[in-house]
Amino acid sequence: MSLESLMGGPLRVVNLGLELFAEELRAEGAEVVHVDWRPPAGGNPRLARLLEGLEELDRWED
């Protein structure tokens, strides 16, 4: 469904990261929600990976 809507309908975008991309997409008429993203685990990639592993475990257990 999502792939067909991407190629055949208007873009509805969640933007994470450079806000510039959200600004440009809005200017093109796309519906955009920009996420005020911040690095997880205080910006520590090693801690973030550990967190990611725990989250994956959670999903698996669900």
Add this chain to the structure above:
Amino acid sequence: MALRSIVLPSFYQDSVALMRVAQALRGGEGVREAAALMGTPSNHGILAQAGLASAFTEKAGPNDLILAVLADSGSIAEEALAEAQELLFRRRAPAVPGTAASPRSLDAALRLLPGANLAAISVPGPFAKREAMRALQSGLNVFLFSDNVPVEAEVELKREALARGLLCMGPDCGTAYLNGTPVGFANVVPRGRVGIVAASGTGLQAVACRLAGLGEGISHGIGVGGRDLTARVGGAMTFLALDLLKRDPRTEIIVLISKPPEAEVLAPLERTLAEMGKPAVVCCLGAKPPAKSTARWVETLEDAAQAAAALLKRAPWAPRPFSDPEDVRSRLARLQGGARLGSLLGLYTGGTLAHEAHLLLEPLLGRIPYNEERGDSPHRIVDLGDDAYTVGKPHPMLDPGARAEWVRRAGGAGEAGVLLLDLVLGKAAHADPAKALSEAVRAARADAAKGGRVLHAVASVVGTERDPQGMAGQIRRLEEAGVEVLPSNAEACRFAALLLEPELAGRMPEEAS
């Protein structure tokens, strides 16, 4: 001279936002040097190098924002810092007063935008897989701009995407055109009949722009990331994208842009292209075309656009080294002064353009180090958008300052005789990239002249007249600084080679005088 700094704890800002704040800081009168950086280990090094570090800034962590200003007086520095903070807090405020601030997570965003069909992700590489995987698992297609993503993560993401029937464009995907909407770095080009699958953002941009110049438009442009046709990734997204274009009624012809497919992927790729039921042009830079193929294999991005346009018009076409040999001859006659010019220095912002230059020029000039020190070769090509040069910094298409520095350095103590450059216009790119580049070229040429050297600059521009920067104005700015602007990167490369070694004309048949 006074140094002042502040640290805003847990105040993450993306690299473009930081670049804008730093530019605003530097623009203040009496400000000598300024920085706006997150407190990552590499950024602490940058601050120290710029003379902006202090015992105070050293305490900042990766999620803490450092603002530092070196100014003529303490009050000027403090005023600049206050203005920068105001700019930052204004950015954080909701766009419409009274509405909620931006959501802090993908899940929260999806509650605000049910029916979302795409996640555009450009967070720093180490965090990209986590966000992309969440987006796919929420049923969203992904446009993944982030680089520095390990190939294992890419394989996992694309496997997840395939299982869910979704596109995962990237990592390192800079450009896409989805149902007529440009995403990422993209030029303003007309909608049309050519469907493009591209492992490279600037490759897609270059072909789309040249097609526009030839009166053709694109149906969709699907980015797949630079490693998609490796054996590890197995062409996962290329095959999905080709299938989409095969079924798309708007698409009459396919253009595939990539690095050479690895052997394991080439055979299935050929089979897929043969079963498309639509003609295909393949530009796998550096690949030897297979002995038999249903597709038209070409060597350069320029040729990909030319071949596709000719196929659509059912006109005959053969590759040519220059579109206007007469113009090239007269330019060479004007510039060649008899003395040897020394070496070539290619300074690129577009990765695929740099790669194409390297492939075109090595057979003409001999070994050319690429993204490495010169060593024993006189020449060098550097892709300043490569991962190695962009850690913690905006891409050089966004911030032309870094390349301008390289150009300036080529003037004084440099040995270069010819600078080979690209300029990429379009949405999301810098508003006036030709300004910084032409000023740097002017300065470098003047410095070289002081040292008794001649320094030529040769460039090509990827863009259209409808781009926000306007193609003609940008070309004019470069030409006013003495830059020779050629119609494509391939032509610029050949022209640069002829400037350095006029006898090469014999190997470019049309140019023999």
